[in-house]
Amino acid sequence: MFAISTIMLNNYIKTGFRSLLRNKSHFFINVTGLVVGFSAFLLIFLVVAYEKSFDTFHANKDRIYRVVRAGKNGGYSPSASFPLAAALRAEYPQIETSAAIYGDRDVQVLVTNRAGETVKKFKEHLGVFFAEPQFFSIFNFRVIEGDPANTLNEPNTAFLTKHMAQKYFGSWQQATGRIFKVYGLPVRVTGIIDNPPPNTDFPLGVVISHATIGALGEDLQNWVELWTDHYCFVQLRPGSSAARMNALLPAFLAKHVSPQNRDYALQLQPLNELHFDKRLDNFNHRIFSNTLITALSLIGVFLLIIACVNFINLSTANAVSRSREVGVRKVLGSNRRQLVLQFFGETGITCLIAVTAAVIIAAFCITYLNRLLEVNIPLQMLFSPGVMVFILVAWLAVTLLAGFYPALVLSGFNPVNALKSRISQNMMKGITLRRALVVLQFVVAQVLIIATLVVVSQLNYFNSTDMGFSREAVITAGFPRDSIGQSKTDLVRNLLLQQPGIQAVSFSAFAPVGNGGWATDLRLGTNNSGKADLIVTMKPADTGYFNIYKLQLVAGRRYFASDTAREFIVNESLVKKLGLGSPQEAIGKHIAAPADGRAWPIVGVVKDYHTASLRDPVNMVAMTTLKRTYRMANIKIAPGKTRAAIAAIEKIWNTVFPDYVFEYHFIGQTVAAYYKQEAELSQLFKIFAGLSIFISCLGLYGLVSFMAARRKKEIGIRKVLGASAGNIVVLLSQEFTALISIAFLIATPLAWYFMQEWLQQYTFRINLGAGFFIVTLLSSVLIAWLTAGHSAVKAAIANPVKSLHTE
Numbered sequence: 001m002f003a004i005s006t007i008m009l010n011n012y013i014k015t016g017f018r019s020l021l022r023n024k025s026h027f028f029i030n031v032t033g034l035v036v037g038f039s040a041f042l043l044i045f046l047v048v049a050y051e052k053s054f055d056t057f058h059a060n061k062d063r064i065y066r067v068v069r070a071g072k073n074g075g076y077s078p079s080a081s082f083p084l085a086a087a088l089r090a091e092y093p094q095i096e097t098s099a100a101i102y103g104d105r106d107v108q109v110l111v112t113n114r115a116g117e118t119v120k121k122f123k124e125h126l127g128v129f130f131a132e133p134q135f136f137s138i139f140n141f142r143v144i145e146g147d148p149a150n151t152l153n154e155p156n157t158a159f160l161t162k163h164m165a166q167k168y169f170g171s172w173q174q175a176t177g178r179i180f181k182v183y184g185l186p187v188r189v190t191g192i193i194d195n196p197p198p199n200t201d202f203p204l205g206v207v208i209s210h211a212t213i214g215a216l217g218e219d220l221q222n223w224v225e226l227w228t229d230h231y232c233f234v235q236l237r238p239g240s241s242a243a244r245m246n247a248l249l250p251a252f253l254a255k256h257v258s259p260q261n262r263d264y265a266l267q268l269q270p271l272n273e274l275h276f277d278k279r280l281d282n283f284n285h286r287i288f289s290n291t292l293i294t295a296l297s298l299i300g301v302f303l304l305i306i307a308c309v310n311f312i313n314l315s316t317a318n319a320v321s322r323s324r325e326v327g328v329r330k331v332l333g334s335n336r337r338q339l340v341l342q343f344f345g346e347t348g349i350t351c352l353i354a355v356t357a358a359v360i361i362a363a364f365c366i367t368y369l370n371r372l373l374e375v376n377i378p379l380q381m382l383f384s385p386g387v388m389v390f391i392l393v394a395w396l397a398v399t400l401l402a403g404f405y406p407a408l409v410l411s412g413f414n415p416v417n418a419l420k421s422r423i424s425q426n427m428m429k430g431i432t433l434r435r436a437l438v439v440l441q442f443v444v445a446q447v448l449i450i451a452t453l454v455v456v457s458q459l460n461y462f463n464s465t466d467m468g469f470s471r472e473a474v475i476t477a478g479f480p481r482d483s484i485g486q487s488k489t490d491l492v493r494n495l496l497l498q499q500p501g502i503q504a505v506s507f508s509a510f511a512p513v514g515n516g517g518w519a520t521d522l523r524l525g526t527n528n529s530g531k532a533d534l535i536v537t538m539k540p541a542d543t544g545y546f547n548i549y550k551l552q553l554v555a556g557r558r559y560f561a562s563d564t565a566r567e568f569i570v571n572e573s574l575v576k577k578l579g580l581g582s583p584q585e586a587i588g589k590h591i592a593a594p595a596d597g598r599a600w601p602i603v604g605v606v607k608d609y610h611t612a613s614l615r616d617p618v619n620m621v622a623m624t625t626l627k628r629t630y631r632m633a634n635i636k637i638a639p640g641k642t643r644a645a646i647a648a649i650e651k652i653w654n655t656v657f658p659d660y661v662f663e664y665h666f667i668g669q670t671v672a673a674y675y676k677q678e679a680e681l682s683q684l685f686k687i688f689a690g691l692s693i694f695i696s697c698l699g700l701y702g703l704v705s706f707m708a709a710r711r712k713k714e715i716g717i718r719k720v721l722g723a724s725a726g727n728i729v730v731l732l733s734q735e736f737t738a739l740i741s742i743a744f745l746i747a748t749p750l751a752w753y754f755m756q757e758w759l760q761q762y763t764f765r766i767n768l769g770a771g772f773f774i775v776t777l778l779s780s781v782l783i784a785w786l787t788a789g790h791s792a793v794k795a796a797i798a799n800p801v802k803s804l805h806t807e
Helices: 002-022 022-052 085-089 162-169 211-215 242-256 291-315 321-332 336-373 384-410 415-419 431-462 481-485 489-497 545-549 572-578 641-657 667-674 676-708 712-719 725-759 771-796 801-803
Strands: 064-071 095-104 105-112 120-122 128-131 144-146 155-162 179-182 187-192 207-209 229-234 264-270 474-478 503-508 520-522 534-536 553-556 568-571 591-592 601-608 621-623 633-639 663-665
Touching: 022 291, 022 336, 022 384, 022 676, 064 242, 085 095, 085 229, 085 242, 105 162, 120 162, 128 545, 155 534, 162 187, 187 211, 207 211, 229 242, 242 264, 291 336, 291 384, 291 431, 291 676, 336 384, 336 676, 431 667, 431 676, 431 771, 474 667, 481 489, 489 503, 489 633, 489 641, 503 545, 503 641, 534 572, 545 633, 553 663, 568 572, 572 601, 572 621, 633 641, 663 667, 667 676, 676 725, 676 771, 712 725, 725 771
Parallel strands: 128 207, 155 187, 534 621, 568 601
Antiparallel strands: 064 229, 064 264, 095 128, 095 229, 105 120, 105 179, 144 187, 155 207, 179 187, 474 633, 474 663, 503 633, 520 534, 520 591, 553 601, 568 621, 591 601
């Protein structure tokens, strides 16, 4: 019996290969569609698996939470005040431990020799953190050398990753005890940690003790001041719940935040939401939302399904040419079960070839995918046991999905009718199903086309919409934040304005939009209750800031030049929120920011401008002069002078700030960086829409080719009776044109619903007009006609004598 089974299996394989090679065009179209569909499906699976793996390696991940602020009137922020972690740790036994951590950006690191001289300088965009020692008790980042509990509780100490230690000192084994400087402070290396994996939202490089923030002059007991990217994490004890802890936090907030802010509450956010919650940021400043994961997963599944649809349609359309083979096999004793296995075997071989090719293509595409999405999916992930099992299961599923119906149709032929060539397309019951499957293909393709058009249009809207300030030919360049750097701003201004091509210079804490921020409590001067009125975004800047960015005053005047806060300018949103009436009525009113400071008069109201992306509402902004906070120069460059001006600026920086790494950013690039994910998404949708159209048209081409071949005699008769070539082309094209139109009627409401939901995440967005749908219908029909036109025209101009000579 085993021998017979082996012989039969060999026969199935041989016959399968012969059949595939005998129908080369059919085989090529099927394999190409499956390869494209499976490659896209596999790459999407890798992306989803990679994104879902973020920070899942921490042993107590299910008990780790971030404490975030939830606005009473909407809005969320992950920022935590300095003493929050220590107070939670001390007051609540439900909390096993807690840790404060601050992720700084664009930090200058100076490496010194033993004599204290600078030998290397670096600018770290990400990776420099200030953390309490408890951080390493909560998170499983492997400590190679040193003890954080004993050394990270002291100021001016730090742990380095192996990579950073190698970068700074040449060897991580010799880094402990060495000195580097940040913000002018010497910091001693007291330990080494292993390099973090790529799938974490904690891109650790340099971990300085949190106490060092106090050494920089900040008050670590200040409950009011909030720094962007200063977070608090807690690890609950086993058995403690986040819900019960959330119920305790209002009383905690009321006790410690003085003056009490009535606009927000504290709540716990699970660690497993850190990478996916688009309401809140993380240290990588990259959110991959669950909605996006669902959308990508559905796209991958549907691309694979439409590839299977191709296989089903072409296999059943080609069934007539195999009817005699089925008849002979049945006469020679084959039963239906054996024929089903035979045709499943052919499908399995085709799918196996396609899957093998898809794995090879995916391996080559991983590098491009990493570059496109700015991720770090390792090639080894593709060949990991889990992924290999997934590929095997997917191969079996595709074989069953694509092979079931064709095997059922082919094995069901009556042998007598088959041998007498009485099987025709009209006798088969699968015509309606094939039409439905073609409609399904184009529904998917058209939904993706509409989605692509909407995403690209929203991205263009982001890049072209007026942000409320000028971003033309303005660059920003950071300088040292210490007292020496502050003392040289007048010198730098004078040197810059002497350079040809530089039109204006201003100094500020922040650009109008970009990384970093200062959120603080604000109260009206008439508020003597000891409670703040709201939280505002502070934008300290000198008087030249308004000219460079063309900020428009709607009431009052600019504040006078000063090194300290003397006057305030606020935006329209803040005036409305404070209930001060019109902008003119706000002039002369006193406010204090921070709320525990002295109140100063509002001397001007500036028109609202965006301090963040267009996803979010306009923030409430307060501006004043405060020289000690200035950290960047804003420089306006004349048109056509950019290259020479930047070279001159760099020379001045290297002269005035020799230990500082010069780096500049165009404001336009800063704005574009906000929409990096939308830009990546638009590229993905373009690719997937193109693939879905390609697969659909590949199947359409095959179907029209078979249709023309099967109707060869009919076409010959029509031509003899006077039909023109145009009539024949219309005859062959009208059916699939109708099917595409039906697909459009189904795709339109689906695409409208999903894209309308997607647009709701943006405060400022485009309107979903009819143009997107009209363009989709016309392009779908045009692409289909171009695809199938070759076969239709070829059939239409064929000599009718050749098709009718056997009659």
